Amino acid sequence: MRIILIFLSVFVVLKANGQNEVDTVLKEVKGIKLDLLKTPTNPSFQLMNSSATEIIEPGMTPEFFTSIQNASNNFTSLPNNLAIAFTPFWWGKQAKNLSFEKDFSETNRLNFTRTLTVSAGMLNGVQQDQSLSRFSLGFQSTLLRGKVDKVKKDIYFKMLQSIGNKYFEDQRLALQSDPNYLKLEAESFKILDSLRVLSVIEPNDSITDETLNGMMDSLEDTYEKIDNQLLELRRAISAKIQTIESSPELDRLFNSMNERYGFKWDLGGGLAFNTTEFNLNNTGIYRIGLWSNFGGNLSKLNSGNSRLSIFFLTRYFYFKEIWYERGDNFEMIPNLHTVDMGTKLQLHVAGKFSLAAESIFRSDISQSIFENTHKINGIAQYQFGKNRVLYTSFGNDFNDNSNFGPQNLIITFGVNLGFGEDIDIKGLTMK
Amino acid sequence: MAKFSDSAQLKTTSRTSIFIDLFSGYGQPSTTSIHLKNAQGQEEELMNFDGNVENVEIGTVRKLKYNKIEIRTTIHDVHDNPIEKVDISLNIRVYDEDANVAETNFSMKTIGMGTIIYSDFHVTIF
Numbered sequence: 001m002r003i004i005l006i007f008l009s010v011f012v013v014l015k016a017n018g019q020n021e022v023d024t025v026l027k028e029v030k031g032i033k034l035d036l037l038k039t040p041t042n043p044s045f046q047l048m049n050s051s052a053t054e055i056i057e058p059g060m061t062p063e064f065f066t067s068i069q070n071a072s073n074n075f076t077s078l079p080n081n082l083a084i085a086f087t088p089f090w091w092g093k094q095a096k097n098l099s100f101e102k103d104f105s106e107t108n109r110l111n112f113t114r115t116l117t118v119s120a121g122m123l124n125g126v127q128q129d130q131s132l133s134r135f136s137l138g139f140q141s142t143l144l145r146g147k148v149d150k151v152k153k154d155i156y157f158k159m160l161q162s163i164g165n166k167y168f169e170d171q172r173l174a175l176q177s178d179p180n181y182l183k184l185e186a187e188s189f190k191i192l193d194s195l196r197v198l199s200v201i202e203p204n205d206s207i208t209d210e211t212l213n214g215m216m217d218s219l220e221d222t223y224e225k226i227d228n229q230l231l232e233l234r235r236a237i238s239a240k241i242q243t244i245e246s247s248p249e250l251d252r253l254f255n256s257m258n259e260r261y262g263f264k265w266d267l268g269g270g271l272a273f274n275t276t277e278f279n280l281n282n283t284g285i286y287r288i289g290l291w292s293n294f295g296g297n298l299s300k301l302n303s304g305n306s307r308l309s310i311f312f313l314t315r316y317f318y319f320k321e322i323w324y325e326r327g328d329n330f331e332m333i334p335n336l337h338t339v340d341m342g343t344k345l346q347l348h349v350a351g352k353f354s355l356a357a358e359s360i361f362r363s364d365i366s367q368s369i370f371e372n373t374h375k376i377n378g379i380a381q382y383q384f385g386k387n388r389v390l391y392t393s394f395g396n397d398f399n400d401n402s403n404f405g406p407q408n409l410i411i412t413f414g415v416n417l418g419f420g421e422d423i424d425i426k427g428l429t430m431k
Numbered sequence: 432m433a434k435f436s437d438s439a440q441l442k443t444t445s446r447t448s449i450f451i452d453l454f455s456g457y458g459q460p461s462t463t464s465i466h467l468k469n470a471q472g473q474e475e476e477l478m479n480f481d482g483n484v485e486n487v488e489i490g491t492v493r494k495l496k497y498n499k500i501e502i503r504t505t506i507h508d509v510h511d512n513p514i515e516k517v518d519i520s521l522n523i524r525v526y527d528e529d530a531n532v533a534e535t536n537f538s539m540k541t542i543g544m545g546t547i548i549y550s551d552f553h554v555t556i557f
Contacts, residue, residue, distance in 0.1 A: 157460075157507070167434075167549045168503050188499075188555075189470035195557065196497040220557060224440060227555065231438045234551070238434045 037418035040391035042067040042083035043138030044121025052393035055344035058266035062418035063090035069414030083121030115142040138270025146260030291315035305351035315340035325402035387418030438553040445527035
């Protein structure tokens with residue numbers, strides 16, 4: 001009877017054909033939304049002497065951002081300090097294939113071209129002369145961006161792995177919902193059961209060893225064909241498991257990971273022009289500058305999203321000419337060279353809000369009649385969305401035009417808006 | 432993302448144990464779990480591990496013979512080159528003490544920043 005059952009089980013097995021081709025599918029999942037714009041200024045504003053802050057935290061900026069600002073040194077009903085900035089790195093192919101180890105590394109790597117930002121700006125009217133306008137062209141590059149926090153990187157990586165683990169659960173559900181796969185799998189298990197039974201039967205008068213071996217060989221051959229068919233189905237069904245955009249939670253963890261610590265250092269510079277009534281004959285260089293910001297966190301980053309940081313500035317300016325009041329006299333100082341040194345204490349709260357105080361001292365190195373001056377300034381900024389920074393500042397302006405010391409308050413209100421910086425991470429999948 | 436599926440039969444003549452060697456590349460973090468699946472569709476996780484293993488016993492022949500084992504591996508590509516493609520590979524070898532072997536190999540060119548490779552290798556022990 002047992003032999004008959006075994007034969008019956010063999011007959012119900014379907015004929016199957018299979019292929020042994022390797023099936024690989026490479027898909028991209030788009031859409032890690034980087035949150036890069038943290039700065040409340042623009043290199044062009046610094047060149048035009050209308051910046052909300054003189055000292056910035058070195059970092060990377062998005063593909064494009066625009067700065068719109070109003071300042072009390074030329075208040076108008078509409079903001080008239082405008083600047084744009086581009087980071088050309090994001091235009092290239094390499095920006096679509098970033099590396100954990102190079103771009104989001106736990107070591108501080110030296111960069112120049114990856115973080116190079118080019119900016120242009122204009123302002124209409126300055127306090128001393130409302131018919132005067134300024135234009136500027138600037139650049140800024142973060143040489144050292146700091147390190148990615150290992151704890152946060154591990155958290156992000158665990159999230160990636162949990163998504164990876166979900167693939168097999170998705171695959172199991174998809175296979176179980178396919179009737180053909182279930183049918184073939186059941187048949188394959190029947191064969192295995194039959195083989196298990198045959199393997200314990202001792203040859204006797206009714207069934208010889210040769211017969212048993214022949215039956216088992218036949219069942220194994222049939223099994224192999226079914227197994228190939230199952231493989232083919234498994235590949236086809238697995239390929240249909242959909243990919244999706246990165247989730248907001250992944251974005252949040254990624255951007256949290258990208259809040260860096262360690263030493264940060266940048267280099268910036270450019271030139272600004274003055275023009276009166278947009279007349280070419282009345283257009284000339286206002287000043288040329290070259291500067292560097294550097295510093296880092298005073299508190300540990302992985303304790304949360306709040307941190308205290310300190311940054312320093314060293315800056316050189318060449319002024320083509322300035323009119324300088326000393327006593328009752330106005331004198332023109334040609335080719336003035338100055339050096340600025342400054343420091344800034346900055347408190348970030350909950351990754352959204354930031355308060356900072358800075359002081360900068362400017363001294364003449366060209367041995368002219370220019371007397372040292374300074375700027376003390378407070379800045380508040382609020383990040384109201386990804387790459388959206390609202391800011392205000394309050395402080396005195398440098399007095400580059402008299403030896404009476406700082407006299408004018410400068411108050412700014414502005415917004416920086418960044419665009420177009422999504423990157424791809426390959427292989428993040430959820431059904 | 433890369434998905435890789437394969438299956439094979441291991442015809443064992445041994446009466447002792449079944450072993451596995453798994454190599455998932457240099458420095459690429461990987462996780463592997465091995466499941467035993469019976470005719471009722473029930474699964475039992477036999478073991479799981481991170482990274483590469485060599486000569487690790489999956490189970491006894493007595494337990495595994497005429498059953499299917501499913502070896503599921505996830506590999507994350509975190510290599511250090513944002514532009515150049517590199518080879519990522521997976522080699523799995525299931526064998527007994529008499530050197531009967533079922534094995535699979537997978538390799539592809541990939542770019543870093545989170546490419547994930549999912550591999551399922553089903554081995555039936557005869």
